[in-house]
Every structure is written in C-alpha cells, then in structure tokens.
Amino acid sequence: KHDPEVSSDGIGKPINDSPKPNLDEAKKPPDSKKVKVGSASERNVEMKGKIRLLKKKPADFDPNMVACWEKGERVPFLFLSLAFDLISNETGRIVITDIVCNMLRTVIATTPDDLVATVYLAANKVAPAHEGLELGIGDASIIKALAEACGRTESQVKSQYKDKGDLGLVAQASRSSQSMMRKPDPLTVIKVFDTFRLIAKESGKDSQEKKKNRIKSLLVAATDCEPQYLIRLLQTKLRIGFSEQTLLAALGQAAVYNEQHSKPPPNVQSPLEEAAKIVKQVFSILPVYDKIVPALLTGGVWDLPKSCGFTPGVPVGPMLAKPTKGVAEIINKFQDIDFICEYKYDGERAQIHYMENGSVEIYSRNAECNTGKFPDVVAAISRLPSPPLHQAKHTGQNFSSESFLTMPVRKKSSVKSFVLDCELVAYDRVQKKILPFQILITRARKNVVVSEIKVDVCIFAFDILYLNGQPLLHEQLKVRKERLYDSFEEEPGFFQFATALTSNDLEEIQTFLNSAVSSSCEGLIIKTLDRDATYEPSKRSLNWLKLKKDYMESIGDTLDLVPIAAFHGRGKRTGTGFSEAELEERSASLRSKVIPEPKSYYRCSEMMKPDVWFETT
DNA sequence: TTTGGCTGCCC
DNA sequence: ATTCTGC
C-alpha cells in the first residue's frame, strides 16, 4: 500500500503521476469484497471528478454517487475539504444547503459512524460550547507550525499572509517540505477531528510545542485543498458563506431523504423546510450534536423533538432582543398588544440551572460554563429552600454581615428545580449601588474561591424557563413572570427581579427609560406579554426589543462643542456614536473650514500637534 | 520569578 | 457588542 507520488509541486491542477484515473472503479458492484485497488492518489482524482455531483438537487442525488470509499471505511478528509471548496464557489444559501445535505447523505450511506465527527468539523467545533473545550490555537501558533512544516521562516509566512490575506491559502501554496520516507496515510474526517480534540485537551508545560507538532503532522499528511481547510478550521474562520444555521438545515433535509420508516406528519406542507425548522429548534434547546445526530439516525426528524428535549444542566440558547431607536417606535410596533418594559442592566447574561439534586450550573450568553466563575452565585442559589421570610428574620441569621452564605436566595419551599434567565451585575453592597460593566469584568474567571472575591454581584432575574421539572419555554411571558415572582423572594443586593413597568403610555415609558439610565442601566428591554410571547431560544425576536440610551437625546451626558483642529487617520469608528455616513459628512463639511494657522485665541497644549486647524463654525 | 505574547470571551 | 452584505 504505497504511494507512487513522492514529489509534487502543489495546488490547483491535479497532480498526475497517475495518468489514467480509473473511472471504472466507481461502477464496481458494491458487493465487491476485494481489497481496494488503486492508489490513494487515483482515488483522489476520482473524488475530485465526482464531487461536483453534490450540487445536484437532493431529489436527483443518490448518496452512492460520490462515495469512492467502501461502506464502513473511514470518510476521507479530502471529501469534506472538496465539499468546502465547492461551497466556497457558491453564494446562494439554497445551493449551499443542497451541497451540505448531499454531503451528509453520502456519509450516512457509507459510514454513519463518522457522521458526528463530520458534523462537528462542518460546524467548526470540537465540543458543545458548555463543555468549555477550546483549541487554544490562534494565528500566531498556526504561523509557527506552518513555517516549520514548510521549512520557512515565520516572517516569510507572515508576509505571505499579509499578501494573500488568508492563512489557508498560504498553507495551500506551500507544500510541506518535510522529507518523508513514505507519504503518511490519507487524512480521514475522524483522524482530523480526533486530533483537534487532542490539541484542545493539551495543557501545561510544553503544551504549545505539542499542539504545534500535532498541527504539523496533519499538514504533512494533507493534499490538494486539505491544507487550506485544515488551517481555516484551526482558525475557526471557514469563511465560505457556510455556518451553523445552514448546517442544521442541511442536517434536517438529509434526514428527510434518509427516512426509512416514518413519514412526515400529514399536515406538513413542505417536509424539507419543516425538517430544517425542527433541527434548528431542537439544537437551540439542546445544542449537543452527540445527542442530536444519533437521535436523527435512529428515530428520524419527526420524532426528534421527543428524543431531544430541554435538559436541565444543558444551556438553552438565550433569547435576544432587536435594537430600536426610540419609545415612539415601540409604541408603534406594539400598539394594541400588552407589553412589559424592563431595565436593561449593564452586566453579564447568566442562565442559572438549579437541578433537583441541588447542583447548580451557570452559563453565559454564549453557552460557556461560568459555574466556576461565580461560586458566590452558586452558593446563593444552592441554598436549600429557606424557611418563610418572617421566620428567617428571627432565626438569628445575620443578613447584613460579610458572610454571603447566610444570604440565601429565597426560594419558596415548593421549588425543587429551575432555570433562570438573569443579568449578573457588579454591585457595591455598602453603597447599595450598581457598578459599571468595566468593574464586573475584572473579576477572576476560573476556579474562583468565594473568600477571595473582590467584586460582588447582584443577580437580576427577569425570566424563568423551567420550574419543578416543567419546561416553561412554551408558556407566554405573562405566565413565566408569574411563576418567577411566585417562586422567589427578593433580597436586595443579592437577588432582585429586573425592575419592570407595564404601560403603553409614551410619556410614562420615556420617564421609565430615564430612570433606568439614571440607575446605571443601559436602557430598556421591551417584551410582549401575551402575544407571541413564548421563549424563543437563540432568536433575536421582534418580541424582545432593546432601547439603549445610546439612541437617546438629552440624557445629560451630551456636550456642545466646536471642532477647532483634527488629526488624520483611520481611528476606531465603532462606538463613537457616528455612522460611517455621518463621519463622512462631517469630514466633508470640515474640509472647507481648514485654515493654515490656529487662531490667536486658540489654546492648545504644546504636546498637541494637530494635522489641521479649523475656523470655528 | 517576572514579563509579555497569545488566546478566548465578555460586551 | 455593531456593521455590512447577499440572498
């Protein structure tokens, strides 16, 4: 099993020491038990010829069309790379979804055991977000590995990167110069995925060296377009116009074509669209491919919501809010609909899971596990149900002392499990004041010990997604709010409900917004109560609107100023409050006001040497 | 033991 | 987090 191809120059055009690609190979009957004939490079040529077939409409596609490996054989990484390459030449989402759908069907038809790894690579992830497994590899490490693998200096690689603008292309252009006695075995999807996970798990002394060597070993074995996509996967920047949402849709559609037993429910108009929707929804509630993919293979799409439902301890995608420009717009959008306005606290989103066995997990907005970052919050939450308030007050517990453990979040005794949607906000318990976000992010982040905490936080709860074994996602916000208020007692400075107002009066809301801002909040979040008011995980729904103070006028932090001088350059433009258009307009209007010297009455530091002076306007 | 580059994650 | 873009 050797490979005749020892030297090869590179990219693009097929490498041809093997003049006659054996196209008949594909027509061999599938029952052929013979040891496979032909070298790896012959198979690669065949694969490159056939990959285009992935673009066929899924209805006309046969999952055995493209596969040039035996059933049960590991899926070649080249297959996935070629599919990526095919996608990179497309712009339409429908075509891309078809390609991915057919790609997945091919894997299902040949080596379903590889489907999970294929899906993870396609999603460009090594594990579910809440497991906290990260590659720990960035451009700098990749450049090092690349330089070593190709026998170049880092600066050579860097300048080529600057030139081409893409490290993947750099890898593509520079074949490994490592002299090999024998070409390594072809890469497989499983091999690449497993190596990625090993890279992620490496830590401690010499870990960087080990990671680098693993990257090099992959690069050495990579052919054709494999280097490019290996590198882009390591960068977590596939940039081919394909990402998770499209993958989920394709997964759903692939499952429809793969259905052997169950049929879509009779009321379904468009099974493909419906399947895509189901998989997306299910993933937003249980973002774990290791669960979804096997369930899809054994039970099909239509039963997926049954087999993969909300699971305590696994974070649900947080519902997001759409930006709006002012109170008027809100009144307009929600006329005749009941809605609630809440303070938008300037802290960190937290989804707090309290399990029946008493354990607690805290997840960030991006589903990262933050349990180890907020042991103080865990301590508060994990207190067993405390006695009713009036009793607690007289049991000698010291509610004002330093010991946070005596400051429980009061749960009603009937509360056995829940998931809360909250904002954790830096809080000064002495001054009884909310502290800015900048203070919050100075908190230590890993393995935090309660006694060493320097920045306290107050939990501001605004929603409840699960209570006593019951998911509440499908309940209207009005119901969820009732559950929330009924299940907990506030404890100022430790656990509070987000300040809220239910009103449809413009003046009243404007006043409320002002009070939010003067209470150190960013603005308001507006949510419908009864209508379309279910919790929609991961969605930036129209039913949650944010109204940030940035958009407001006259909140007291504006100044009237006259520009007298300026510097050229391309400074940061985001966060200035000006749009590109506004900046351009301002720049244009000032250009005509340029004067050669500062007016005599201008006062300016000696250190300050502006590029241009303006006359005042 | 200290420093600084690098990475990931909050917004 | 925001902004831009193609569909």
Place this chain on the structure above:
DNA sequence: GCAGAATGGGCAGCCAAA
C-alpha cells in the same frame, strides 16, 4: 429579515521566554 463575515475595546488566564 436572515445568516454569515468582519470589526472594536478590554479584560483574565495561560504559557514560554527573559
């Protein structure tokens, strides 16, 4: 309006070099 890509500020944690 959605999905994807690209962008910014600023911090802690990790690791390797100084």
